[in-house]
Amino acid sequence: MQVLKFGGTSVASAKNIALVKDVIFEKKSDQPLLAVVSALGGVTTQLVNCSAMAATGDAEYLKELTQIEQKHIKTVQELISLKNQSKTMGKVKILLNELEDICRGVFLIHELTSKTSDKILSFGERLSSTIIADYFNDLGHSAFLADPREFITTDNNYGRAEVDFKATNEKIKALFKSLKEKLVICPGFIAASKEGEITTLGRGGSDYTAAILAAALNSSELEIWTDVSGMMTADPRLVSSAYAIKEISYEEAMELSHFGAKVIYPPTIQPVLEKKIPIRIKNTFKKDDDGTLITEASASNGHLIKGLSSIQNIALFNLSGSGMVGIPNFSHRLFRALSAARVNVVLITQASSEHTICVGIDAKDVATSQKAIESEFAYELESHKIDPVQIERDLSIIALVGSNMKAKVGVSGQMFSVLGQNGVNIKAIAQGSSEKNISVVIREKEVKKALNSLHESFFLSEKKRMNLFLIGVGNVGSAFVEQLKKQKAYLSQHHHLDVRVVALANSRKMLFAEEGIALKNWKEQLEEKGEKMKMEAFLTQMEELNLRNSIFIDNTANADIADLYKRVLEKSISVVTPNKIACTRSQQEYMDLKKIALQYKAKFLFETNVGAGLPVINTLNDLIKSGDEVLKIEAVLSGSLNFIFNNFNRDKKFVDIVRQAQKEGYTEPDPRIDLSGADVKRKILILIRESGLAMEMEDIPSQAFIPAECMNAPSVDEFFSGLEKYEDEFQKLLTKAEKSETKIKYVASFNKGKAETGLRFVEKSHPFYNLEGKDNIVLFTTKRYPEQPLVIKGAGAGAEVTASGIFADVMRIANTN
Numbered sequence: 001m002q003v004l005k006f007g008g009t010s011v012a013s014a015k016n017i018a019l020v021k022d023v024i025f026e027k028k029s030d031q032p033l034l035a036v037v038s039a040l041g042g043v044t045t046q047l048v049n050c051s052a053m054a055a056t057g058d059a060e061y062l063k064e065l066t067q068i069e070q071k072h073i074k075t076v077q078e079l080i081s082l083k084n085q086s087k088t089m090g091k092v093k094i095l096l097n098e099l100e101d102i103c104r105g106v107f108l109i110h111e112l113t114s115k116t117s118d119k120i121l122s123f124g125e126r127l128s129s130t131i132i133a134d135y136f137n138d139l140g141h142s143a144f145l146a147d148p149r150e151f152i153t154t155d156n157n158y159g160r161a162e163v164d165f166k167a168t169n170e171k172i173k174a175l176f177k178s179l180k181e182k183l184v185i186c187p188g189f190i191a192a193s194k195e196g197e198i199t200t201l202g203r204g205g206s207d208y209t210a211a212i213l214a215a216a217l218n219s220s221e222l223e224i225w226t227d228v229s230g231m232m233t234a235d236p237r238l239v240s241s242a243y244a245i246k247e248i249s250y251e252e253a254m255e256l257s258h259f260g261a262k263v264i265y266p267p268t269i270q271p272v273l274e275k276k277i278p279i280r281i282k283n284t285f286k287k288d289d290d291g292t293l294i295t296e297a298s299a300s301n302g303h304l305i306k307g308l309s310s311i312q313n314i315a316l317f318n319l320s321g322s323g324m325v326g327i328p329n330f331s332h333r334l335f336r337a338l339s340a341a342r343v344n345v346v347l348i349t350q351a352s353s354e355h356t357i358c359v360g361i362d363a364k365d366v367a368t369s370q371k372a373i374e375s376e377f378a379y380e381l382e383s384h385k386i387d388p389v390q391i392e393r394d395l396s397i398i399a400l401v402g403s404n405m406k407a408k409v410g411v412s413g414q415m416f417s418v419l420g421q422n423g424v425n426i427k428a429i430a431q432g433s434s435e436k437n438i439s440v441v442i443r444e445k446e447v448k449k450a451l452n453s454l455h456e457s458f459f460l461s462e463k464k465r466m467n468l469f470l471i472g473v474g475n476v477g478s479a480f481v482e483q484l485k486k487q488k489a490y491l492s493q494h495h496h497l498d499v500r501v502v503a504l505a506n507s508r509k510m511l512f513a514e515e516g517i518a519l520k521n522w523k524e525q526l527e528e529k530g531e532k533m534k535m536e537a538f539l540t541q542m543e544e545l546n547l548r549n550s551i552f553i554d555n556t557a558n559a560d561i562a563d564l565y566k567r568v569l570e571k572s573i574s575v576v577t578p579n580k581i582a583c584t585r586s587q588q589e590y591m592d593l594k595k596i597a598l599q600y601k602a603k604f605l606f607e608t609n610v611g612a613g614l615p616v617i618n619t620l621n622d623l624i625k626s627g628d629e630v631l632k633i634e635a636v637l638s639g640s641l642n643f644i645f646n647n648f649n650r651d652k653k654f655v656d657i658v659r660q661a662q663k664e665g666y667t668e669p670d671p672r673i674d675l676s677g678a679d680v681k682r683k684i685l686i687l688i689r690e691s692g693l694a695m696e697m698e699d700i701p702s703q704a705f706i707p708a709e710c711m712n713a714p715s716v717d718e719f720f721s722g723l724e725k726y727e728d729e730f731q732k733l734l735t736k737a738e739k740s741e742t743k744i745k746y747v748a749s750f751n752k753g754k755a756e757t758g759l760r761f762v763e764k765s766h767p768f769y770n771l772e773g774k775d776n777i778v779l780f781t782t783k784r785y786p787e788q789p790l791v792i793k794g795a796g797a798g799a800e801v802t803a804s805g806i807f808a809d810v811m812r813i814a815n816t817n
């Protein structure tokens, strides 16, 4: 006998029931088939509401009843051919009339006993099975309508009756032995007491009916047809990359279902589990999907875990106090008090110091639990042997589930590190010695982020998603987005990375898309769909989205945005920036940012602060980390000034070359920052600090080569006019260089604790002499490179190279997280 169970969604409408028919007709086997059906989707809830209303004397119950009637009548009309319709309609009407009479009785006497409630609820399955059996008969497939009241015998614990398996199994075997029909339709959920009264089997009742039948009839498999394609690796409403698990063991399935994957309700599968009958979960709406096969011992999926589960609405009770230590009776009293108050404890942890004990319960039980605990420990609380009970709400439990975790080192380490890197604080931890489940309690608002980052980390074949929040889409920012657009497919294929731009902003507009902005026409989208840029709104939205692996990229030269890094890092969101402002504020502020990044497990990366895309800071970091010491730095650090002096000649005016450098995207948004030497001062300061030394901007002297009047011009335009006026001064610099057969370079140096910046006329023999175009050069003389310095040289300005440096920082974060 093949046993299939169809849940409420599978039989919610005539259209869905037709899909059930397809599933049944496709079973080509000669074996008879038994289909256990639930009530039409939503009907059980309607019956509960209807009877509750009737019991309180609310005449509105009639409306609910009418809706129930209409739903069934409509299903008959849509499902059964005209010639057979009146027969089925007659049966349905009889049942509906009976239901109406019972509800009227409840309404009149204002009383709903659990016995009557079971009677009322039984109509859901009785109606659905009657219609479905007649539907098959109408299609010419003789179907037998079984009545579980005749063969599932229970006690009279109404609402959740206990099955008498001995009697039940005998009756089932006897009945099915004599059946001639190849197709049996059986209502789930209902049974009868020994006295013949209708009873119901409680939560998951239809699954239970199917499991009882499959076990009694020794079926080779039990199929549970529902509206999902099996047990998923995580809740698909929270983790979009979750997928159906192909094979899972009973134990794993029970761990997962207990923790949220509500495809099966563990107590209901007990009968098949005892007989080791496999259960297959299938999707009525996608019948060709594989589904999940649940067996005694499932094959490995090649990963450490089988799935992730989550339960929301959890509250934690924390009891602590010196009076608890070494008192054997303490936990017994706690759990007895909770049990007496009918509170289900979902999670327990106790520190080995015995100084605290922590229990997780459903948030709806908070008041009851608090009352029970405070009353049980009234004396200890009053005498301060234990501290006042601490309650934390708005929590969730998430758990890693899988037998493969057993005896594997580092699983919980991986879990905690992934959560830590994403700023998810763990409030409590529980792991049984079976090592099949590691549960942690976290804040409810972190659940989505936590599940997604764990899912990515434990199912390595999946893509790891990186979420970018980008402010500044000028020269550098635009080049970065364009590079990302080109590289997206490559990153996905070769690095398993799904890098998404979740937010884009310039100084006027900002645009957010949680699932990522389509980069094809990002500029138009920002213009057309973007809302007014407000920094606070940008940050709040980014924080509220609370996405895993988030990176804030600041491609501006703005001080107010640099002010935000602290707040961003404190949310465990990494910061990548070419903006030099944050790193060149006071030594204390610079150190604080680094400390905060470390504390919140976020990265603060700014490779492009010096030498644009050149690997200057990373090389220096590697030297220092490996124990080297910087003795001297000599460098040309301004791409724009190098470009200007390399192109300045008798045929070109100085101001025109400066304009060209700006046009080419080598200067700062405000070119006065370059021409004043401030940009170079910032860069050498960053190198000194990254060498592990302390210094302030004011400690670095610089020689100005631009007349003060020009530098102090109130606007960039007036600055350019000023440059024009002082052309003769610049020509003098050229004459000096020509006469001395030198080249003009703006040089930064650091030696014996002192830094300097300024113009130098370098001779042919100097390594800076042949520095072309917009190139930078950095010479590090260190303890390990004492004679020949370590040299880094190449393009030191320009949107493309800078963008690629930012890209490299993003990849560093993606690869370490």
Ligand SMILES: NC(=O)C1=CN([C@@H]2O[C@H](COP(=O)(O)OP(=O)(O)OC[C@H]3O[C@@H](n4cnc5c(N)ncnc54)[C@H](O)[C@@H]3O)[C@@H](O)[C@H]2O)C=CC1
Binding pocket: 471, 472, 473, 474, 475, 476, 477, 505, 506, 507, 508, 533, 555, 556, 557, 558, 560, 561, 578, 579, 580, 608, 609, 612, 639, 665, 666, 667, 668, 669, 796, 797, 798, 799, 802
């Ligand atoms: N151009 C280069 O070669 C290099 C530049 N950098 C740095 O890159 C950064 C960006 O430079 P560019 O792209 O050349 O500048 P840009 O002026 O072309 O672009 C700046 C962008 O920031 C936006 N922005 C400015 N203030 C804003 C605010 N308050 N809110 C939102 N958006 C704001 C602007 O709208 C614009 O989209 C600067 O910090 C610069 O020092 C670093 C290395 C090399």
Ligand SMILES: N[C@@H](CC=O)C(=O)O
Binding pocket: 608, 609, 611, 612, 637, 638, 639, 640, 641, 666, 667, 668, 674, 679, 796, 797, 798
């Ligand atoms: N304006 C800078 C580029 C960015 O750091 C330069 O000219 O070097």
